[in-house]
Amino acid sequence: MLEIKNLHATAGDKEILRGIDLTVNAGEVHAVMGPNGSGKSTLAQVLAGHPAYEVTAGTVTYEGEDLLAMDPEVRAQQGIFLAFQYPVEIPGVSNAYFLRAAYNEIRKARGEEEIDPMSFADLMDERMKLVEMDPAMLSRSVNTGFSGGEKKRNEILQMAVLEPKLAVLDETDSGLDIDALRIVANGVNSLKRPDNATIVVTHYQRLLNYIVPDFVHVLAGGRIVRSGGKELALELEEKGYDWLLEGAVA
Amino acid sequence: MIESYLKGFEQLASNGGSAAPDWARSLRLSAITRFEALGFPTTKNEDWHFTSVAPIAEREFDLLAPPAHRVTAAQLEPLTFGATDWHTLVFVNGRYDASLSSTKGLPDGVTLVPLTRAYEELPLLVEQYLGKVAAYEGQTFTALNTAFLDDGAVLHVGREVEVARPIHLLFVSDPSAGAGTSQPHNLIVLDRSAKATVIESYAGLGDGAYFTNVVTEVVVGDGATLTHLKLQRESAQAYHVGTVDVRQARDSHLVQFSFATGAALSRTNIYTELRGEGCGATLNGLYLGDGEQHIDHQTRIEHVEPNCYSREHYKGILDGSAHGVFNGKVFVHPAAQKTDGKQTNNTLLLSEKAQIDTKPQLEIFADDVKCTHGATVGRLDETSLFYMKSRGIDARTARELLTYAFAADVLETIEQVEVREALEAATLQRYTEH
Ligand SMILES: Nc1ncnc2c1ncn2[C@@H]1O[C@H](COP(=O)(O)OP(=O)(O)OP(=O)(O)O)[C@@H](O)[C@H]1O
């Protein structure tokens, strides 16, 4: 589904990603861990097409196509979804309007008709239950004045509505209390299908108790310095990152 | 040019100016004297630093003649918010038009009449307040307006009376019989614990370089609440100067919104004086400009007494070569301890040539106060644009939505639902393709 080869990316004149290789197949869950500032969010944003980052070398192939050649909205329309580490507030645009606009754009890209408001309301009802979100949040402006946890839940709601093929969750667990964590994880798990895949960026093993990864990667200094199975996360929890870093800091 | 107004004044004075009492005649006389002495302000005047009124000052304006054809109710329909049961006074080219107006269903204790009738029905009230709330001594345009005091709306809401339905004062200009000026003068008085919503609309029914110069004097009594909306949607070549001057008594509330989108050159002054304890004033506004438009707002909040709050949020979207001005003055007098004031001005520039001069002006003479202000000028937020695109929304739709949202953020503070929805719809349409 996704093949990243030797990916280098810079912001301004700072090189952040320094040769990432990562392959994700349909049906898989990959966890990306690593110290602060190692480039995890940058990787996620580059996949989503953030204009602040320039890809200086390497390729990203998504479903056989050159992902880097696509505009961000095309990537989303093709099934890529990024749950932001810091979801953006958009005062003046209601959550419901925003979600319906996004949903219809994605349907349009798939050659489907726009959904009528009634059916969309039904869909929303159902998906909001999945993340146990208060329906009142729908009429509020996107993320505006939401608590940290509400913002993260709202990201998962968007994911539940847009049903991506490849979801990248950037620290969706940070700032969630244990109940919210379970709700969010259940949401993610119930959206899992054999034909989609998930990349979870996290600092905490506890999320991985709920969303069980097939692979765990450690990102440090802009490179993947170690990959393994889910037991690698436990090892990191125990030992920290130091033992992996020597070779990484060039 | 000053001379043309002096001539016009002579004419109005000699034909009696529709049966005004003596005190009104002498008020006019002293106002024209002031006007002559003041002359038009130049950009050297601090209050007019960013706005040149030369286009107005250099033209000759007679009083607007009645339109070539009678204005019909159908023509007003786009301006009446689909409401059929509001209390409405309509003025055409500055003249009250009874056939287009309706005041039926007004509760007892409420008087809503044109100024000419107010001289008979509310003689003491008009004598007490006219020309007293909006000081003309230092203000050219207020002096000019007061010199031509002849027509306008007078509203009096008695003690503890609540007017449930909105009161709409609709001023339309139809320059079909030649450009000219109208100088409406309004008076709104709410007695103790009264409550009302007043909408002042200014709109053009045809293009022409006409000039509206309006003054509205407002008195909000003890514990009274006035919601006041001023909507400036004049024709593209028109000039508009509008002053709303409010005096608030103890525990009174003013909720004011100024929407300005029309006219080649416009200046809106919103002034309020919080003269008693426990008052609140909310002054919000939205200006939308394009082409060569010049849109100026000046607000002034005088905190005279302690324990009052003021909230002010003005936003603007400027495109083309439009020039916006926002000058927000907040004065906290020495006695006004525990004043809580907040002022914000945000302007979105959609083009390289659009510009805004924003000048917050806080002058605080009390020591125990909480006053903040902030202004931003910018383009659409790239992070928000990316966030929307990352959800599949194409770049153009994202821009349109964000532009609309910028305006909607302040439009949604309008509580009057018909006006809010109409302005939201018009703004959405203006900034989106569909
Ligand atoms: N737009 C940018 N401009 C300049 N520097 C940037 C930019 N984005 C990221 N960086 C820098 O790149 C490095 C990697 O940042 P990134 O956000 O990818 O780290 P992270 O692994 O997600 O960290 P955390 O665990 O704290 O979320 C940091 O040093 C950061 O300051």
Ligand SMILES: [Mg+2]
């Ligand atoms: Mg990060």
